[in-house]
Amino acid sequence: MVAAAALAEVPGHSAAGAALDIEQVSHAFDIDGAELPVLTEVSIAVEPGEFVALLGPSGCGKSTLLRLVAGLDKPQSGSLREDEIRITRPHPSRVVVFQDPTLFPWRTVWDNVALGLEAQGILTSQRHRVDAALDLVGLSDFRTAYPHQLSGGMAQRVALARALVNDPKILILDEPLGKLDSLTRITMQAELVSLWQRKGFTTLLVTHDAEEALVLANRVVVFSERPARVKADIRVDRPYPRHRGDPYLADLRRQILGLLGLDATW
Amino acid sequence: MSTYSLSDGRASGAPRLSRAPLLAHWFLESGPGILASAAWMIFGLSCLWWEDVGDWSRTHSLGIAAFVIAAVALFGTVSADYLGSAGRALRQRAPWLIALGAFLTLWEVATAKFAWLPLPFFPPPQSIIEVYTDDLPKLLDSVFASVRLQLGGYLIGAAAGFLTGVSIGWSRAVGYWVHPVLRFIGPLPATAWLPIAFFTFPSSWSASTFLIALATGFPVTVLTWSGVASVSTAYYDVARTLGAKPSFLVLKVAIPAALPHVFVGLFMGLGASFAVLVVAEMIGVKAGLGWYLQWAQGWAAYANMYAALIVMSLLCSGAITLLFAIRDRLLVWQKGTVKW
Numbered sequence: 001m002v003a004a005a006a007l008a009e010v011p012g013h014s015a016a017g018a019a020l021d022i023e024q025v026s027h028a029f030d031i032d033g034a035e036l037p038v039l040t041e042v043s044i045a046v047e048p049g050e051f052v053a054l055l056g057p058s059g060c061g062k063s064t065l066l067r068l069v070a071g072l073d074k075p076q077s078g079s080l081r082e083d084e085i086r087i088t089r090p091h092p093s094r095v096v097v098f099q100d101p102t103l104f105p106w107r108t109v110w111d112n113v114a115l116g117l118e119a120q121g122i123l124t125s126q127r128h129r130v131d132a133a134l135d136l137v138g139l140s141d142f143r144t145a146y147p148h149q150l151s152g153g154m155a156q157r158v159a160l161a162r163a164l165v166n167d168p169k170i171l172i173l174d175e176p177l178g179k180l181d182s183l184t185r186i187t188m189q190a191e192l193v194s195l196w197q198r199k200g201f202t203t204l205l206v207t208h209d210a211e212e213a214l215v216l217a218n219r220v221v222v223f224s225e226r227p228a229r230v231k232a233d234i235r236v237d238r239p240y241p242r243h244r245g246d247p248y249l250a251d252l253r254r255q256i257l258g259l260l261g262l263d264a265t266w
Numbered sequence: 267m268s269t270y271s272l273s274d275g276r277a278s279g280a281p282r283l284s285r286a287p288l289l290a291h292w293f294l295e296s297g298p299g300i301l302a303s304a305a306w307m308i309f310g311l312s313c314l315w316w317e318d319v320g321d322w323s324r325t326h327s328l329g330i331a332a333f334v335i336a337a338v339a340l341f342g343t344v345s346a347d348y349l350g351s352a353g354r355a356l357r358q359r360a361p362w363l364i365a366l367g368a369f370l371t372l373w374e375v376a377t378a379k380f381a382w383l384p385l386p387f388f389p390p391p392q393s394i395i396e397v398y399t400d401d402l403p404k405l406l407d408s409v410f411a412s413v414r415l416q417l418g419g420y421l422i423g424a425a426a427g428f429l430t431g432v433s434i435g436w437s438r439a440v441g442y443w444v445h446p447v448l449r450f451i452g453p454l455p456a457t458a459w460l461p462i463a464f465f466t467f468p469s470s471w472s473a474s475t476f477l478i479a480l481a482t483g484f485p486v487t488v489l490t491w492s493g494v495a496s497v498s499t500a501y502y503d504v505a506r507t508l509g510a511k512p513s514f515l516v517l518k519v520a521i522p523a524a525l526p527h528v529f530v531g532l533f534m535g536l537g538a539s540f541a542v543l544v545v546a547e548m549i550g551v552k553a554g555l556g557w558y559l560q561w562a563q564g565w566a567a568y569a570n571m572y573a574a575l576i577v578m579s580l581l582c583s584g585a586i587t588l589l590f591a592i593r594d595r596l597l598v599w600q601k602g603t604v605k606w
Contacts, residue, residue, distance in 0.1 A: 070507050092509035102500045106522045106599045116508035118518070146599045166508060 017049035017202030018083045018093065018169035020069065025078035027064055028227075037227035038064045041078070044221055044230065051196055051203040053213035056223030056231075057260060062206040065228070066174050069204060070096045082170060092116055095163040096172040099179060101155035103147040109158050110134065110143035116166040133165035136195070153184035157191075164195070171196075173205040177212065189215055193240055210256045214249045215242050222259050232259050298360035299343025305367025306336035312371045313392070316379040324392040324399065325378065332370075339363060389569035397573035404558070409577060411553035415471065416543050416585075419478025423539065424532055427483035431490025431531070435524070436516055448487060456481035456542045464550050474546035481542040482535035486528070493527025494520045526600060529593045536589060540582050555581075 027039040038061035046052050054062045067073045068080055071090040080087040082094060095116070103112045114130045117123040123130075134140045137157040147155060156176055163171060173192075177185045193216055196203050207213050213220045214236055222232040234256070238248060313329030343360070346353030370391055376382040378390035398405070433440040434448075456477045467473035497520050505519050547556025555578045562570035 067503075070503075072503055072506065090506045090509070092507070094507070096503070096507045098500065098504070100500065102498075102504050104501065104504075104519070104522070106525070106597075115505065119505060119508050119510035119514050148599070162504075162508070 016169070016200050017047075019048045020044075020046040020170055020202060020204070021079075021081040021084075022046075022065070022069070023079050023081070025065070025068060025075045025080060027061070027068065027073075027075050029064075039068075039075075040227045040229050042228065042230055043078075044233070046202055046204070049200050049202055050219060051193075051205070051217045052219045052221060053205045053207055053217035054221050054223065055207060055210060055213045055256065055260075056228060057225050058208050060223050060226045061228035062223060063174055066096065066172050066204065066206055069170070070094055070172055072096075092120060092166040093168055094170040094172060095166050095168040096174060097156075097159050097163050097176040099175040101147070101152075101159040103150075103155055103158055103162075105147050107147075108143065109139060109145050109147070109150070112147070112158055113161045113165055115162055120166075129165050133161040136164060137161045137191070153180050153188065156180060156188065160192075160195075164199070168201055170202045170204065173203065175206055175208070178207070178209075185212075190241065192216060197240065210253050210260075211244065211249075213256075214252055215244060220252075220256065222256055232256075295357065296343045296346070298364060299339060299346070299357060302360045302363035302367060303336045303340035303343065305364045305371070306332050306339060309367050309371040309374065310336060312374045312379065316375075318378045318390075318392075319381045320378065320385065320390075322378065322390065322392045322396065324395045328392045328395055332367075336367075386566060386568055389572060393569040394573045394576070397570050401570060401573075405574065405577065408553065408555045408558040408574070409581065411551070411557075412543065412547065412555045412578075413581065415474055415547070415551065415554060416478060416539065419475040419543070420482050420536065420539050422475065423479030423482025423535060424486050426479065427486025427531065427535065428490050428528060430483070431487040431528070432494055432516065432521060432524075434487070435491045435494025436520060448484075452484040452488065456484075456538070457545050460545065460549060470546075470550035470552075474543070474551050477542050477546055478539045481538040485534035485538060486531040489527045489531030489534070490524060493524025493531075496527070497523040526597060529589075529597070532589060532593075533586070536585060540585075544578075 022042055022044045025039055025042045026037070028035045028037040030036075042065060044052070054065065056062050064073070068075050069087065071087045071094065074088070082091075087094070103109075104115070107115070110130060113133050114123055114127075117126050117129065131140070131143075134143055137160055139154060139157055139161065142150065142154065142158075147158070150158065159176070177188055180188065189212060192203075203217075205213070205216060210220075217236055220232075220234045220236060221230055222234065223229065224231045234252065236249075236252065238246065242249065310329045310332030313325055313332060318325055339356070339360075342349060342353060342356040346357055349356070373391055377385070377388050378392065430444060430448075434444050435441075459477055459480065463473040463477055464470055467476060501519050501523060502515055505515055510519070543554070544556040544559075547554035548560045551557060555574050558574045559571055559578075562568070562574065
């Protein structure tokens with residue numbers, strides 16, 4: 001990628017990942033007075049700079065866990081800590097990229113990417129970071145475009161730039177590639193890995209695609225059906241870039257699908 | 267049916283074949299413009315040919331003006347190719363020019379020439395022109411008074427409605443107190459307040475401003491509120507994870523996201539406020555186009571009424587055009603908005 005070093009060249013830019021401790025977290029939703037448990041005693045310790053994929057059947061509570069990590073909701077019990085500091089509210093050091101790009105349709109691409117800096121009141125002195133982030137995702141030519149003029153893949157790239165411009169210590173990805181076509185998806189998987197390698201942030205990726213988890217992550221945490229419990233915590237010790245056809249990964253994939261009860265279908 | 271080869275055409279048929287379609291094409295392009303010119307010429311003739319049944323001073327001038335318009339239409343049509351966008355605009359509007367010329371001719375003949383329509387109630391075109399030339403100062407004063415009253419009331423109402431709507435949409439506590447009041451007072455037609463407003467307010471002008479603001483405020487409040495309430499929570503989640511404070515969430519997320527709704531409210535409020543404006547001017551304020559209408563009726567000056575109605579319609583339409591222009595500017599990010 002041509003714009004590879006764009007962000008790293010920005011002075012004062014030193015992003016490194018943060019450690020994330022999820023300890024005995026349980027959570028439940030209140031639906032018309034009935035309690036619906038979604039997470040039961042989930043504990044995951046994430047090392048700084050790790051790429052952890054959270055894999056599980058759809059609707060099992062993975063996204064809820066991400067909202068807790070982001071600080072958007074508070075857990076019923078248990079605790080979440082970023083570098084030993086308890087997470088109580090959202091903070092730009094932990095940025096979420098959602099399944100839908102959720103770009104603000106009334107803002108241009110540039111203004112969307114600038115959102116975080118503007119919200120923190122530092123945009124006037126840090127405008128170059130917006131340009132660098134747009135460069136990084138290869139969308140500099142679209143800075144004045146409006147979201148409705150972008151394709152799905154481009155919109156998701158803008159969402160990624162909007163997250164990265166804040167120099168997150170933890171990047172939280174909630175199935176960000178779930179709605180893209182398979183070709184765009186493969187391209188963006190490769191981009192994600194190279195961004196993560198270059199910047200060193202801790203990454204948490206929710207997905208229900210075992211292959212995606214294995215191609216991208218250091219570690220794959222497999223969840224059970226709702227209420228989610230950690231079913232397995234698998235280390236993926238393979239160098240990048242990884243090949244989809246790698247027999248080692250194929251073997252792991254079979255194991256994971258087995259854990260999810262889908263071994264017969266593969 | 268018949269096939270002909272290229273060499274055939276070149277040999278004998280070419281000159282005839284190429285000229286006829288060219289002429290047909292020219293007539294298709296320019297025909298409406300020429301017909302429009304003819305229609306206005308007929309209108310001019312109808313003004314000058316017969317004697318007026320009444321005493322109107324502008325008949326002759328109107329006829330001359332019609333001939334001038336006919337001449338301009340003809341010239342514009344013939345040289346449309348050299349006039350650029352003005353030529354295209356004329357071609358596009360030519361059918362309307364035909365209809366207008368025909369309508370005016372009919373109107374002229376039916377009123378001023380043969381009085382097929384009963385006379386004081388259906389004045390001919392020249393008597394309306396007469397109003398515009400002879401009663402201009404009074405008419406302009408009325409326009410000015412109406413615009414001032416309408417603008418003041420509308421701006422106050424729109425601002426108050428917008429602020430109320432945002433507050434209800436954002437704060438549960440404000441909603442708790444304001445919502446019932448809104449439900450109780452809002453649906454009441456603003457004109458129902460007229461009698462009370464005129465003796466509680468110090469002047470009829472302030473009373474009318476209040477009523478216009480009231481009529482504007484209700485739809486603006488409700489639509490701003492629904493706009494703010496319908497903002498996707500995903501937008502707030504995104505902004506919050508990026509470090510947004512509550513003020514940012516209101517000013518930079520809720521309000522821009524609600525803006526399309528707000529403009530629907532502003533549009534509805536504009537329509538409602540026109541109605542209140544006219545009624546208030548007719549009943550209380552002794553100025554403005556509504557008052558002019560009332561005054562003209564009192565003197566059985568029907569031409570003045572029509573003249574004022576035409577001005578009023580142009581003003582209202584202009585106000586809506588202006589509102590839509592502002593909306594289009596602010597909401598460029600929306601696709602597929604209705605063109606006024």
